[in-house]
Amino acid sequence: MSDHHNETFLSKYIFSLDHKMIAKQFLITGMFMGVVGMLMSILFRLQLSNPGESFAVLEWFLGEKWAPDGVLDPNMYLALVTMHGTILIFWVLTAGLTGTFANFLIPLQIGARDMASGFINMLSYWFFFAATIVLLTSLFVETGPASAGWTIYPPLSALPQAIPGSGLGQDLWLIAMTLFIVSSLLGGLNYIVTILNLRTKGMSMTRLPLVMWALFIVAILGVLSFPVLLSASLLLVFDRTFGTSFYLSDIVIAGEALHHTGGSPILFEHLFWFLGHPEVYIILLPALGIVSEVISVNSRKPIFGYKAMVISLMAIAFLSFIVWGHHMFITGMDPFLGSVFTFTTLLIAIPSAVKVFNYLATLWRGSIRFTPAMLFAIGFVSTFITGGLTGIVLGDSALDINVHDTYFVVGHFHIVMGLSAIYGMFAGVYHWFPKMYGKMMNKKLGYIHFWVTFISAYGVFFPMHFLGLAGLPRRYYSNTAFPMFEGLTNINEIITFFAIVGGIVQVLFIFNFFYSIFYGTKASKNPWGSTTLEWTTPIERIHGNWPGEIPTVRRWAYDYSKPGHDTDFVPQTEPLKEGEEEH
Amino acid sequence: MTNVFIVVISFLLVVTLVQLVRVGQLLGDIRKKDFNVVTETDNKRQSFLMLIVGLAFLASCVWQYFAWNPLLLPSASSEHGVIIDELMRFTMILIISVFFLLHLFLFYFLHKYKKSSDKHKAYYYTHNNKLEYIWTIVPAIILTGVILYGLNVWDRITNADTSEASVIEVYGKQFGWNARYPGEDQKLGSHDYKLVGGANALGIDIDDVNSLDDKVTRELHLVVGKPVLMKLRSQDIIHSAFMPHFRVQMNCVPGMTTQFVFTPTKTTKEMKMLEGDDFEYVLLCNKICGVAHYNMQMKVVVETQEEYDAWLLKQGTLSEKLLTQK
Known part of the structure; x- marks a missing residue:
């Protein structure tokens, strides 16, 4: 491995082949998109709490066209909701989360010099970057960005006559998504190959840290499900542009009867959710993996039930492929199918429950150290419980009839998928920052960041369940058109208040992140006393990760507080003592 | 004018933040202690906060329930709606109990098992198959009940008799x-x-x-x-x-x-x-x-x-x- 080839600025920071630099590129792009997506949510939250009122900030961001006199335009409201969902789900919690931690951790934790193909890895980032540019460009087109919801159900997304955002904005959305899928597939294949083929000596699959398992399974999920979204989008492009009728049939719009017959919008929903549901777990599993590491390290205890944790990851991943219909109970799908999907969906509660119990058992009789990363991991356990439980309501087809597409759903998925995944991401950043940049992040700012985020996030999303139980549909520009929703304005004001507080406090995180890169205190080689391989590499970033030979692995990843050892952690490289059981 | 104010205030806030963080770092240097190492005092404070904020969160959930209950939909005005409401009540009681139970365990464990001194050691405990079987099978049994009940209601709704309709x-x-x-x-x-x-x-x-x-x-x-x-x-x-x-x-x-x-x-x-x-x-x-x-x-x-x-x-x-x- 050549450690000393000349690096120019371009090859070191921009077109880098080094997995650690690519990870940072994903992270910082993801953070940028996170800020954009969050700002959007604050803009439309203002409208929801104070419908029809004028805000200078709206006009300032959106201009005279989309916020005349500071009042949000209803089409722009739908566009903001759509783009907020698209950005957070795909750009932040898929690419930002997996892209960062898979790239950063896989070679370091399995003991490899780099990814199987550094070049494909670089391509993966640059496709993602191109997708980002296209998506951001769509914010500035005359008819506005895509507005048909992040699920882009046709015919709404297929017909510019139905909503202006389905013009050029939707085209750009589809192009961006295609580029995104290419990026995701290139990355995913690379992760799978690397984990299967490049593990160092002694690193058997059963010695992999759980975050490796999670990222491995996520990559498989992505490779199997993203192509389906790609084909769904492709058929949509055909319908939009070339006059085919895959999804369109018997439509009269803007006074004109369209020629399309024989298509079915329900087909799109099936194809979309065949990706869409695994996608939820593509977002969640890396967070589950990260949290497993962080909780184990900071409880100074082995993760409880390693095997059960791996099996439950696999079970969740497998089930995620046969539950997509629970998004479609009331589409007119055969009720028998509804029964089948109710059955498979509720089964997911079993492996999820096992995970929660195992986390609690890991904390039990631990020696818990409250780092900011640990706090976010705890936050994850809490949101995973809360959001998981409301899933039992939504997965039950009979109950879904009346809460489908209401704020109950919004509350549910923001807690179980949004908050959990973003907490996992924060936990990961705080935990591996010393490895990424050789510096420590400020602990006190981390504490403040956690507490304000934790409180305001529940303040935003918990009350939404009540809105949903009051019957309030999601994606409503305003709830003033119905007398039955009048009493809900108070709740909306509370939600917006917490959204703004929670939004502002993220500035602390961003400040802490960039300040610590440059001026943070120097990190030691293994600041958390962790057993895994990444902490055996030098603090300085080098190509090839280890200056000498790659270390050999001699035990599993969770020997914390093992009796018979002087320290409360035993690195994976340390040979078993005579007569010592592995675990 | 307001815009200028906002910019100036934001700038000053960032400067304040930088200075505060630097003071912290310098103090750490003087005391020869790494400022970012988590101490026992931190553990005590954070676990105490966890308990307080956690319980306050649970209390706020109860408050929300009582304060906003009148805003929720009235009981169903249709025949099948009544059986949906019953299923909903059953499911809600189940998930709310589990929600409180698991959160109480979580906050209690965090408080109880914080690292409070150097002598505090964790207990090396990797797995317990019997325990894990129990907490796989018990949820499985409960969910079987939920699924059967749910499917029964779903079936009654979707296979309703239409001859009189x-x-x-x-x-x-x-x-x-x-x-x-x-x-x-x-x-x-x-x-x-x-x-x-x-x-x-x-x-x-x-x-x-x-x-x-x-x-x-x-x-x-x-x-x-x-x-x-x-x-x-x-x-x-x-x-x-x-x-x-x-x-x-x-x-x-x-x-x-x-x-x-x-x-x-x-x-x-x-x-x-x-x-x-x-x-x-x-x-x-x-x-x-x-x-x-x-x-x-x-x-x-x-x-x-x-x-x-x-x-x-x-x-x-x-x-x-x-x-x-x-």
Whole structure:
């Protein structure tokens, strides 16, 4: 491995082949998109709490066209909701989360010099970057960005006559998504190959840290499900542009009867959710993996039930492929199918429950150290419980009839998928920052960041369940058109208040992140006393990760507080003592 | 001017933050301690906070429940809605108990097992198969119950008897609703989307004899205690007919007809007595459909057979309407 080839600025920071630099590129792009997506949510939250009122900030961001006199335009409201969902789900919690931690951790934790193909890895980032540019460009087109919801159900997304955002904005959305899928597939294949083929000596699959398992399974999920979204989008492009009728049939719009017959919008929903549901777990599993590491390290205890944790990851991943219909109970799908999907969906509660119990058992009789990363991991356990439980309501087809597409759903998925995944991401950043940049992040700012985020996030999303139980549909520009929703304005004001507080406090995180890169205190080689391989590499970033030979692995990843050892952690490289059981 | 202020204040805040962090770092240097190492004091403080904030969160959930309960939907006004409500109550009791139980364990463990001194060592405990079997099998048994109960309710709703039901069509388009009543022959006439236009807003085929006495209305009137087979269609894009008081929701999909069977049990008048004079049943759109999605509604009235007959008599038939047009 050549450690000393000349690096120019371009090859070191921009077109880098080094997995650690690519990870940072994903992270910082993801953070940028996170800020954009969050700002959007604050803009439309203002409208929801104070419908029809004028805000200078709206006009300032959106201009005279989309916020005349500071009042949000209803089409722009739908566009903001759509783009907020698209950005957070795909750009932040898929690419930002997996892209960062898979790239950063896989070679370091399995003991490899780099990814199987550094070049494909670089391509993966640059496709993602191109997708980002296209998506951001769509914010500035005359008819506005895509507005048909992040699920882009046709015919709404297929017909510019139905909503202006389905013009050029939707085209750009589809192009961006295609580029995104290419990026995701290139990355995913690379992760799978690397984990299967490049593990160092002694690193058997059963010695992999759980975050490796999670990222491995996520990559498989992505490779199997993203192509389906790609084909769904492709058929949509055909319908939009070339006059085919895959999804369109018997439509009269803007006074004109369209020629399309024989298509079915329900087909799109099936194809979309065949990706869409695994996608939820593509977002969640890396967070589950990260949290497993962080909780184990900071409880100074082995993760409880390693095997059960791996099996439950696999079970969740497998089930995620046969539950997509629970998004479609009331589409007119055969009720028998509804029964089948109710059955498979509720089964997911079993492996999820096992995970929660195992986390609690890991904390039990631990020696818990409250780092900011640990706090976010705890936050994850809490949101995973809360959001998981409301899933039992939504997965039950009979109950879904009346809460489908209401704020109950919004509350549910923001807690179980949004908050959990973003907490996992924060936990990961705080935990591996010393490895990424050789510096420590400020602990006190981390504490403040956690507490304000934790409180305001529940303040935003918990009350939404009540809105949903009051019957309030999601994606409503305003709830003033119905007398039955009048009493809900108070709740909306509370939600917006917490959204703004929670939004502002993220500035602390961003400040802490960039300040610590440059001026943070120097990190030691293994600041958390962790057993895994990444902490055996030098603090300085080098190509090839280890200056000498790659270390050999001699035990599993969770020997914390093992009796018979002087320290409360035993690195994976340390040979078993005579007569010592592995675990 | 305000903008300048905002910029100046933000800048000063960042500067303050930088200075605070630097003071912390310098203090650490002086005391020869790494400022970012988590100390026992930190553990005590954070675990205490965790307990306080955690319990406060649980308390706030209880508060929200009592404060906002009056805002929630009244109990169901339809036959199947009552069994949905029962299933909901059962599920809610289950998940709320688990929610409190698991969170109490979480906050208690975090407080109890914080690292409080150097002597505090964790207990090396990797797995316990028996325990893990128990907490796999117990949730599995509980969920079997939930699934069987849920499927039973679902089956009763979706396989409801339609032989006695009167057919009514609900038709959605950007951004409004129509209802169509079959008239005396009790049969809805056929339709073709290419016929939509002018007075024939629903594209009904007037060459079909069944169509002639069909009645198209702007309100949905239902007879109390009488089952309804609601047929749903859409003119343009997917809409969703949502009637929260009846626990009824079904998508309207262009190119196909969907349906939902239900029996209203309380008249609008009865509901006004229970819920106040402002009360109205409503059918609203619950699938994103464009700029006025948030205001796509139709008034729903549940009344006695006599009131219903009187109302329906006043509605003109399709043949009358279309012939006067011609």
